[in-house]
Amino acid sequence: MIKGLYEAHLPVSNLLNSIKFYKKLGLKIAYQKEKLVFFWIEKGHSWLGLWETDKVKIPYHPSIRHIAFKxxxxxxxxxxxxxxxxxxxxxxxxxxxxxxxxxxxxxNPQAHGAIYFEDPDGNSLELITPLRLDFEEDFEMMTLDEWFNRGKVH
Structure with a gap:
């Protein structure tokens, strides 16, 4: 039944500043109103809603205010x-x-490569890709360079 994640939402303090930022990431506007904009992440498959609101003052925690782009x-x-x-x-x-x-x-049993940054409001953003799926091996978090130096393969 579930085919994927269609939408996610983040609070922002200034919609126009956020629109400029997310356009720099290559996202295109799908829909816009006065205090809301939706960007296509992948047209017809997923989008990101940004809401101009005072809820942006909620302190960051990984369970909220975080988006990972594949x-x-x-x-x-x-x-x-x-x-x-x-x-x-x-x-x-x-x-x-x-x-x-x-x-x-x-x-474990997955391994992902990722890099982290923030939008203008401190929302946590991540670029992520799977490196290995369904393979049991314990290891400590490391840099991508260390991964390659250990002989890990994609």
Missing amino acids: IDFENLKQAKEWLEKKGIPVRTSFRFSPEKQPLVLPN
Whole structure:
């Protein structure tokens, strides 16, 4: 029955500033009203709603105010440079500084490559790709470079 995730929502303090930011990420507006905009993530498959509201003051926690955008593995290798060219800084995550990212997340039996940044309101954003699915192996979180140096394969 469930085929995927169609929509997710984030609070923002200034809709026009947020529209500029998410356009820099390559998202296209699907629908807009005075205090709301929907961006296509993948047209016809998923979109992101941004709501201008004072709820943006809710402190960040991973269970709220977080979106992970799926990318291809090849794009992960270029993600930090791509973000920086757009003036979007990578943020420290899991005690790994921006210089150490992208990271490999040990979600055993999965492994994912990811890089983290924020929108203008401090909403947590992530670019993520699966590296390995359904393979049992315990390991500590590491950089993508360390993953390759250990002989891990995509």
